[in-house]
Amino acid sequence: MAARGDPPGPPEAAAFDAFVREYQDMVYGVAVRLLANEAEAEDVSQTVFMRAYEHFADVQGQPRVPGWLKTVTTHLCLNHLERYRARWRLFSELDAADAPVMDAASGAPDPEATLDAVERRARLEQALGQLPPHQRVPLVLFHFEQQSYDDIARLLGVSVGKVKTDMHRGRLALRRWLS
Amino acid sequence: MTMEHDELERAVQRALADLPAPRAPRGFHARVMSVVVPAPVVGRPWFTWSWPMQAAALLLVAGLGAGGAWAWPVLMASLGAMVPDQVHTGVGYVSGAAETTGALMRVMELTWSAVVAPIAKLVLLLTAMLCTACAVCLAALSRVALGGASQS
Numbered sequence: 001m002a003a004r005g006d007p008p009g010p011p012e013a014a015a016f017d018a019f020v021r022e023y024q025d026m027v028y029g030v031a032v033r034l035l036a037n038e039a040e041a042e043d044v045s046q047t048v049f050m051r052a053y054e055h056f057a058d059v060q061g062q063p064r065v066p067g068w069l070k071t072v073t074t075h076l077c078l079n080h081l082e083r084y085r086a087r088w089r090l091f092s093e094l095d096a097a098d099a100p101v102m103d104a105a106s107g108a109p110d111p112e113a114t115l116d117a118v119e120r121r122a123r124l125e126q127a128l129g130q131l132p133p134h135q136r137v138p139l140v141l142f143h144f145e146q147q148s149y150d151d152i153a154r155l156l157g158v159s160v161g162k163v164k165t166d167m168h169r170g171r172l173a174l175r176r177w178l179s
Numbered sequence: 180m181t182m183e184h185d186e187l188e189r190a191v192q193r194a195l196a197d198l199p200a201p202r203a204p205r206g207f208h209a210r211v212m213s214v215v216v217p218a219p220v221v222g223r224p225w226f227t228w229s230w231p232m233q234a235a236a237l238l239l240v241a242g243l244g245a246g247g248a249w250a251w252p253v254l255m256a257s258l259g260a261m262v263p264d265q266v267h268t269g270v271g272y273v274s275g276a277a278e279t280t281g282a283l284m285r286v287m288e289l290t291w292s293a294v295v296a297p298i299a300k301l302v303l304l305l306t307a308m309l310c311t312a313c314a315v316c317l318a319a320l321s322r323v324a325l326g327g328a329s330q331s
Binding site for chain 1: 184187188190191192193194195196197198199200201202203204207208210211212214215216
């Protein structure tokens with residue numbers, strides 16, 4: 001087995017190839033929902049696999065690999081949001097508590113009763129992506145990654161109350177696209 | 180209010196659970212592998228090799244060229260001397276072909292000594308200089324332009 005930090009040799013390169021094929025959808029899925037940007041999600045996902053490659057001798061074949069990958073992806077996405085979107089105050093407690101509820105699809109027409117399930121899902125996905133990050137990120141972590149309010153608050157460095165308020169506003173914005 | 184909040188949470192949970200999982204783009208796997216696992220040296224362009232490998236490759240090519248230039252007349256002379264022996268000891272029907280081959284060898288030897296040999300060293304030197312110049316230019320280009328872009 002290679003020492004920690006050693007680049008994998010040819011046999012391990014083949015194993016890493018299979019590793020990427022197995023987990024690329026999962027990693028990319030987490031990243032694209034947290035970032036709501038395909039190009040940025042690709043960049044972050046690539047960085048995740050570079051990290052995995054550096055520790056491949058340790059993580060290969062471990063049952064905790066999916067959890068480890070999701071954790072790394074989440075942290076990198078949050079770092080990315082903080083670093084490259086400085087103008088947006090990520091999870092500021094100063095965010096106006098009485099701000100009007102954000103309607104992510106305010107520019108879109110009202111959903112018709114005849115909207116089919118596929119289109120409704122597409123609209124919902126689009127609306128989720130258009131939510132401001134401080135609403136979208138906790139929603140994604142809660143509903144897709146099954147993290148608790150406490151864990152999300154700890155991860156984001158904000159209060160549980162702030163998390164619940166942001167998530168409720170996000171849900172209200174998505175409500176019109178619920179079937 | 181609490182009831183409405185819980186109902187909304189459950190409704191969002193159901194709706195989001197119905198969303199299809201995003202799939203990685205088609206070229207993502209290749210992109211990751213090309214960045215993470217470097218291609219074997221033999222499969223990479225010469226100008227991406229490390230400088231000792233580049234120098235060794237240049238020396239090898241120059242050595243092969245010089246060796247070929249030095250050995251070619253000797254080889255031709257040896258072949259020319261061998262062909263008549265084979266003709267003498269071989270069966271009759273080969274003799275015609277052997278004589279033709281011998282004549283061809285002599286023509287090639289004459290061509291070498293009269294035309295190629297005088298300029299071979301010059302061509303070899305020119306080729307080596309051009310290769311070196313190209314290597315220096317490509318190395319500088321990859322450091323200044325391509326290297327900077329790939330690091331961002």
